[in-house]
Amino acid sequence: MSMRSQVYEWSNLQANANQLRRTTSDLPVGVVAKREYDIFTGGLGNNITKPAETTATQFIVIEDVAASPLLGGAVQIRINTTDYFQNPDVTDMSGIPGLASPYPRGANSTVDTTVDTASAIGSENTLKSFDLYPDVYVLPGQTFQILYSARTATTATSTEIVSCFLKYTLYDGPDALIANKLLELGVTINPNNVDWYKRSLIEQQQRSRAVAGGQQ
Amino acid sequence: MSMRSQVYEWDAARETTPKDVADYIGNRISIFIGGVGNNITKPAETTATEFVVIEDIACTPSLGTLSTVPAAVVVRGLTTAAGGLAGPRAYVQVRINTTDYFLDPDNIPNDGIPGAGSPYPRSINFQPSFNLYPDVYVLPGQVWDALVTFYNDGFPGAAFAAGELMCFVKYTLYDGPDALIANKLLEMGISINPGNVDWYKRSLLQAQA
Numbered sequence: 542m543s544m545r546s547q548v549y550e551w552s553n554l555q556a557n558a559n560q561l562r563r564t565t566s567d568l569p570v571g572v573v574a575k576r577e578y579d580i581f582t583g584g585l586g587n588n589i590t591k592p593a594e595t596t597a598t599q600f601i602v603i604e605d606v607a608a609s610p611l612l613g614g615a616v617q618i619r620i621n622t623t624d625y626f627q628n629p630d631v632t633d634m635s636g637i638p639g640l641a642s643p644y645p646r647g648a649n650s651t652v653d654t655t656v657d658t659a660s661a662i663g664s665e666n667t668l669k670s671f672d673l674y675p676d677v678y679v680l681p682g683q684t685f686q687i688l689y690s691a692r693t694a695t696t697a698t699s700t701e702i703v704s705c706f707l708k709y710t711l712y713d714g715p716d717a718l719i720a721n722k723l724l725e726l727g728v729t730i731n732p733n734n735v736d737w738y739k740r741s742l743i744e745q746q747q748r749s750r751a752v753a754g755g756q757q
Numbered sequence: 758m759s760m761r762s763q764v765y766e767w768d769a770a771r772e773t774t775p776k777d778v779a780d781y782i783g784n785r786i787s788i789f790i791g792g793v794g795n796n797i798t799k800p801a802e803t804t805a806t807e808f809v810v811i812e813d814i815a816c817t818p819s820l821g822t823l824s825t826v827p828a829a830v831v832v833r834g835l836t837t838a839a840g841g842l843a844g845p846r847a848y849v850q851v852r853i854n855t856t857d858y859f860l861d862p863d864n865i866p867n868d869g870i871p872g873a874g875s876p877y878p879r880s881i882n883f884q885p886s887f888n889l890y891p892d893v894y895v896l897p898g899q900v901w902d903a904l905v906t907f908y909n910d911g912f913p914g915a916a917f918a919a920g921e922l923m924c925f926v927k928y929t930l931y932d933g934p935d936a937l938i939a940n941k942l943l944e945m946g947i948s949i950n951p952g953n954v955d956w957y958k959r960s961l962l963q964a965q966a
Contacts, residue, residue, distance in 0.1 A: 601862075647880070
């Protein structure tokens with residue numbers, strides 16, 4: 542299992558600050574406007590034990606990021622200290638809008654905070670306008686962050702529940718070495734190409750053996 | 758019939774007397790032998806002549822609303838709990854022998870695929886953000902399981918009711934000679950799918966001719 546499809550889901554639901562695992566007593570907590578929350582170690586919602594990083598024998602390919610379309614939510618990818626999504630003038634931006642890459646897909650993009658019935662939820666179904674292609678590579682030894690930000694803060698009296706979603710493939714061990722090799726060759730890193738490289742190595746070995754057998 | 762597309766659908770309420778939600782909230786439930794809902798007679802495992810490729814997993818979705826929406830309000834077919842989250846907040850993890858497949862970036866096993874990312878059933882309101890690629894291989898002689906965890910009491914009654922917490926697994930079962938070919942493809946680093954198994958058979962026939 543050296544190529545594994547992985548996901549990470551974050552939401553502003555927690556029972557305590559700096560919470561690692563989800564619990565059955567999680568409740569929505571407020572999100573401040575225009576603040577970037579690291580979905581891994583930001584201290585809000587469900588978090589993990591340490592910043593997301595690849596070891597020397599791991600290679601990560603981020604294939605999708607998505608966020609709630611509510612509150613002008615957006616999601617940015619940061620590799621080490623570099624933000625992936627930039628404005629055309631190379632200034633900072635908040636990243637992919639949740640309206641372009643919604644999570645969950647089909648979710649509402651509006652809420653009415655003045656009512657507390659089912660009609661509080663907008664009737665629209667937001668579909669994706671964005672595909673993360675080409676994928677984003679996290680090389681061995683790099684740290685990466687997924688930063689969620691909202692243009693508008695959650696309502697103090699009636700907190701909106703927002704989420705963020707990350708889909709990536711983790712290449713580990715020999716497959717991470719092959720991923721590095723493909724990167725050097727300028728070939729896109731995906732499971733098919735890793736398999737293709739393995740096959741070409743096997744074929745090369747078989748040819749070498751045949752040649753050696755013929756010489757004896 | 759040595760390559761067969763298979764599915765398994767689990768519903769927490771599909772038994773004579775459905776269990777109480779409170780006894781299972783926050784716990785991992787095996788959809789095969791967890792003692793909740795419809796189960797099978799023994800743990801899911803492959804024999805020495807079988808090879809399983811899991812191609813999709815999904816579970817009941819959830820949807821965030823507002824903290825002021827009270828419990829028991831139905832939003833897009835899901836029931837809210839206190840806090841305003843509609844649905845069970847369910848996740849599904851795949852386990853091969855004793856190893857969990859889905860990990861957090863700190864290499865610690867997590868709850869698995871969220872139902873909001875891979876919903877079952879799919880609808881206009883709930884569409885998938887996730888597809889299981891590369892597939893998960895269960896090699897001959899391995900035991901496998903799908904484990905559902907839910908955190909939200911988005912259930913109108915005390916006991917599970919039909920359709921409130923479900924899980925779905927789609928897999929292909931390779932048996933007999935096709936399982937041997939699947940093993941061979943694995944050695945060769947070729948993705949195991951019916952097309953590639955057929956390709957391998959054709960190449961054997963061509964080599965014989």
